[in-house]
Amino acid sequence: MLSKLTQVDPSETLSRFILQTNWFSTSENRVKYPAFLPNKNGETSVFRISGISHKEVWDIGDREVAKIRSKPILGRADISASNVMVKDLKVLPTEPPIRHANITGWPEEKSKQKLIALELAAEALFHKK
């Protein structure tokens, strides 16, 4: 089990749960860039999923995201932490809930955010639920 203080290693896999129908394409099996854009606090919420099964990942999404937000999980986008860090972003463990982290350090400029989100979406692996 990961502790609160464990720093995120570049080799870890992060998962972004998708609850919006317009943020993925089923026909192309891809996630779209807005799924990675930061919220108004400059953070993108993700979960650290290395070492656990697909079922456990979906369980985390249902328990820690869908239930709290009262919206179903429609899919998830998995991405390597190294792909995030190489773009000068940070992945900060933010528990509870367990395994939760935020992608922070986004540039102020909106067009730079969009470019980084396009790259993350291109590098992510989409799983439809």
Next chain:
Amino acid sequence: MSTAIPCTDCNSISNFPSIGVGTDSEGLKKYYAKIISEFRKAETLGRIDEVLQSLDEVFQECSEGGWDGYDALPITEDAYLETERLIKSLPLSSFIPMPEITPEPDGGIGLEWPKGKRLVFAISVKGKNEIVYAGLFGMNKTHGIEYFGDTLPSVIIENLRRLYL
């Protein structure tokens, strides 16, 4: 040196046979060209209608905060109206497909042209007469912000051409 020979059994529907002569033939040629032009216009306008319908759906679905299941800001009417204006200002070209509409968590509306892995161009507006754009063209990248007045900024058209032409 080679000689061009017209292919008589492989005419495109949009090509009028050029073997006729005289004023009647010229008149028919112009009439045929007009029909093809109207047909193409109707086809393109049909695709614009589909995108505008998609925009309506996004606006209805995302006009209250938290629509993404996280903390997204609501899509405003200003953003909706500006996106409508943006879509109507896009070049009517058969080479450039209509974009996919996608809401953004800051309350903006995005238009995305995905062509393949690391081949994508995206723009967005929020009702502030500004277009935020970014694109991946293989290993090459671009991004920026342009003023959106009466016409679509040329840099947007250039990037779409870069992706599709």
